[in-house]
Amino acid sequence: MSGEQSHHGHPHPGHPDHAHEHDHPHGEGSELSPIELRVRALESLLVEKGYVDPAALDVLIDTYETKVGPRNGARVVARAWSDPAYRDRLAADATAAIAELGISGRQGEHMVAVENTAAVHNLVVCTLCSCYPWSVLGLPPVWYKAPPYRSRAVAEPRAVLAEFGVALPAGTSVRVWDSTAEMRYLVVPMRPAGTEGWSEEALAHLVTRDSMIGTGLARDPAGASAGRP
Amino acid sequence: MSGEQSHHGHPHPGHPDHAHEHDHPHGEGSELSPIELRVRALESLLVEKGYVDPAALDVLIDTYETKVGPRNGARVVARAWSDPAYRDRLAADATAAIAELGISGRQGEHMVAVENTAAVHNLVVCTLCSCYPWSVLGLPPVWYKAPPYRSRAVAEPRAVLAEFGVALPAGTSVRVWDSTAEMRYLVVPMRPAGTEGWSEEALAHLVTRDSMIGTGLARDPAGASAGRP
């Protein structure tokens, strides 16, 4: 998947003198949009300058397409649901507790876990850019980075939640975490009823990406395959 | 000048079925920009609906191109410079004092005159839209309506003044009037030195549009024809 976009051996793929000398799997320059041409030219330049190793680009893409994603966070949540001592460690020092599961790294260097309860629902946003806990959730979805969510989550969180199909019971407080610095927030959703005795692996399948941002709840075990990511 | 753009007798000038049936002095539809086509279509529709009398449009344009403009305000300022009693009436009730000179009307219904002194320099802006005293200054210039001026005048007025070439003497306070309601502000600039005994008409030539917004000073009598509007 990343290989088909590789430009190895194309020193100037964006330059008109060279654009037609090579085999481009996604069509020739004239079929590319302005942003495609722009990114291709930029990659070509940075590779030629020696600042960027094209093989490293492929590994970076592969990492976030296949290795780092919300399944990491789901493992953390399932463990917290299953193991009260782990849950306490996660609350006390989320970075260390998450590292116990072999999960760490970029955009997850300083983690905070915030646990939903019947009294408090947590929601995470970054109003100033798109700060997101990559190490546990992977790359953020488009809506998380776009103006509607970033502008509204801190001012009308319940209206935003309604657009995700989430209606909180009366009496639930909302706490919105605006990730303005390098702390990254993982919401621990409420464990669904009717999951007593489930394995961590089975529980992890109930933990959606959105439930760990706070824009969703964990899946109902009766319909675990349905619903939002 | 307004006549050359008139669409009298062109019931559907923006509609493709009709666009080539008539003589358009500014070229056929294909040469018009999207906004030109859009405004032409809108005028055509509104005239056809009977909401708008095209002759009234021409009178409106002629009014603001030839009759209502900063010369109105300059007359007010020159009178205030020349007549202390008028100056007092202008300070007490600017709407009435301006009406004494036969000047009144749209976007000047409720006037306030703010006088510059050696101690205080006044500057007018509308951060929320483009409120401007049309009856005394005519239509606002583009910069008055554009984001740079509207965003900066209330936060860094001296930096803005510097871009107009105005450097205030040390010790001068700045007072920025944000026209957030229907009050319209006319700045009375300081009367230049060396104009003792000048006629009102001669004084009026020193009063620039910008000096009545506060982004300029009255012209130096030594070089009265130079400088900003």
Add this chain to the structure above:
Amino acid sequence: MNGAQDLGGQHGFGPVAPDVDEPLFHAAWERRAMALTLAMGATGSWSIDTSRHARERMPPADYLASSYYEIWIAGLERLLVEQGLATAEEIAAGRSLAPPAPVKRVLAAADVPAVLARGGPTERPATAPARFAVGDGVTTRLANPHGHTRLPRYLRGRPGVIERVQGCHVYPDSYAHGAGEAPTWLYAVRFAAEDLWGADAEPDTAIVADLFEPYLTPG
């Protein structure tokens, strides 16, 4: 509303760049846009407050990418549709596809001078005494209004002093939404720049804005 129109204190727009030889209109269509907007306003189908609210609801990216007469045209088109005077299809076609809706009046060429001279005064007889007097300390309210307001974001929750009592005027927050003129006391309120921008304020600077009584609390 906290739309793109609320520009006070925003950054990133570059220098003011005034044009010394700026023409009154930059293109012929701007003349027509100005006149069409005024002529339609004269039909009495909406207020200036309603039309400002129509403009400020333009998507922010479009608002900031548009010239002011482009914003006027977009606002006029929106008002025509919302007030039932034309459909989007008619606007796209540039011709009428259905009978016109009734309007209160049509501005005749001969009436233009009188109508412009009369303008649209907004002062109304007071229905209650003014709550504040010159010199009173006030604090502006915090708010997050989705409707039209004339209290900009940079002036919310800040302390100021009543500079002038401007009379009792049509209240835009009501009238823009067709909820009546609701005449309300209006005050010029003076703010020290330091109370708006902290240590980044330019020295010896005051900002004065015209604010309606419901925007203000005592002290």
Add this chain to the structure above:
Amino acid sequence: MNGAQDLGGQHGFGPVAPDVDEPLFHAAWERRAMALTLAMGATGSWSIDTSRHARERMPPADYLASSYYEIWIAGLERLLVEQGLATAEEIAAGRSLAPPAPVKRVLAAADVPAVLARGGPTERPATAPARFAVGDGVTTRLANPHGHTRLPRYLRGRPGVIERVQGCHVYPDSYAHGAGEAPTWLYAVRFAAEDLWGADAEPDTAIVADLFEPYLTPG
């Protein structure tokens, strides 16, 4: 800076419209944009704070009209020019027209897992005791900073309570401008929604933001 990136509390952008079947990337170029940005970040030529400031200086109309990876690419191009790693001409041409500038390191494919796992921790040893403790009342400063800051406009001049002490971290307001890491205490500060949005706040809602000590005054 008060740029288009400072979106908290702005209106007019419409519904959130989450996409249930959203792909991780919407086009092949987004993959390359992501990887190029990370790989250039790994050269050590700038900090994440500098890169955020590069993005937020995009003209507001462009910022709001761009997708997030488009903003990243524009920011990357700006950084390359500002840091002397490439010229605008080279970026337009898509090829090198001059020798490369030295960079601290080039990310090799084999090193990617280790570099990503290490990340870029920002916590530093404290150089002074923390001024505030959990439960302390604070007020955020007013400001109008033209440089980079992580104090959004909607949180300026507002009262809050220290919710967590997050340690001593690289101070973005300094580091973004190459003025050193200046490690500074960081606090999660809790605000009642009513103290930000007044009567328009949703009930029983708090907002918590991570704010650096210089943004805060006691009480």
